[in-house]
Amino acid sequence: MKYLIQGIDKKVDSCQICGAYEKLTWDHVPPKSCVEQSPVMIKSLYADITNDKTKAFLSQNGLKFRTICGRCNSELGNKYDPELCKFTSYIVRYSRSRLRLPKTFEVPYDHFKLVKCLAGHYLASTLDHGSTLDIQLRKSYLGQITDLPVRIAVSLSSGLSTSIVKDVCRGDASGRYEPFFMSAIKWLPLMFLFSFDENPYGMVEVHSGGVVEKKAKSILLDKSRAVIDGWPEHPLNNEFILMNDQLGTQITAERHQR
Numbered sequence: 001m002k003y004l005i006q007g008i009d010k011k012v013d014s015c016q017i018c019g020a021y022e023k024l025t026w027d028h029v030p031p032k033s034c035v036e037q038s039p040v041m042i043k044s045l046y047a048d049i050t051n052d053k054t055k056a057f058l059s060q061n062g063l064k065f066r067t068i069c070g071r072c073n074s075e076l077g078n079k080y081d082p083e084l085c086k087f088t089s090y091i092v093r094y095s096r097s098r099l100r101l102p103k104t105f106e107v108p109y110d111h112f113k114l115v116k117c118l119a120g121h122y123l124a125s126t127l128d129h130g131s132t133l134d135i136q137l138r139k140s141y142l143g144q145i146t147d148l149p150v151r152i153a154v155s156l157s158s159g160l161s162t163s164i165v166k167d168v169c170r171g172d173a174s175g176r177y178e179p180f181f182m183s184a185i186k187w188l189p190l191m192f193l194f195s196f197d198e199n200p201y202g203m204v205e206v207h208s209g210g211v212v213e214k215k216a217k218s219i220l221l222d223k224s225r226a227v228i229d230g231w232p233e234h235p236l237n238n239e240f241i242l243m244n245d246q247l248g249t250q251i252t253a254e255r256h257q258r
């Protein structure tokens with residue numbers, strides 16, 4: 001955690017997106033424009049699992065990282081965040097509707113802008129330039145590749161905390177599925193899962209590992225298939241999770257009760 005806090009406090013360093021050595025600015029996850037920011041208690045996933053309350057610290061306005069330069073921050077905020085906000089508010093409106101609606105519903109999105117937005121915030125919420133996933137997302141974000149081999153799946157989430165889990169291996173001891181490597185960003189009401197492998201949970205994908213296209217697409221989300229509170233940061237039943245706290249960011253932010 002000390003490592004994480006030291007990283008967050010660096011004012012001048014190389015930008016996690018473009019690599020320029022500059023004054024760094026704060027990036028909120030989820031973006032400020034999408035979700036109202038409230039006081040949260042932030043802790044590492046390890047402290048969360050071991051219920052170590054001494055390692056938690058308070059942030060008055062949500063989970064944020066001082067890791068990207070002003071240029072990348074305003075590009076993300078102006079060009080790509082509106083697409084994620086639109087995507088999220090569409091789902092919130094549908095889930096909260098009092099009308100009797102079918103349990104699956106279609107969510108439209110702009111493929112290019114949504115992938116850019118997710119890649120940007122994923123990169124901003126890390127202190128590690130080196131993971132293979134980071135390298136692929138950075139190249140794609142900067143326009144050096146259009147073919148992004150990473151799969152990005154989405155699911156509704158009922159968890160109240162914001163969680164960022166990176167570069168972990170999830171497995172099932174009873175052999176229901178092969179161990180697979182994944183990362184995830186989650187906040188109410190959504191979870192995005194990043195992986196090079198096909199996800200064994202059969203979640204709907206907003207990007208299936210091919211070309212990031214500049215065109216409108218849609219997915220079919222199922223209201224009854226939301227991931228439960230604690231997923232993916234806590235293993236369930238026979239599952240195990242392998243992680244290294246130094247490799248990436250494993251962090252949770254729970255709404256702070258005054």
Ligand SMILES: [Zn+2]
Pocket residue numbers: 015016017018019020068069070071072073
């Ligand atoms: Zn930058």
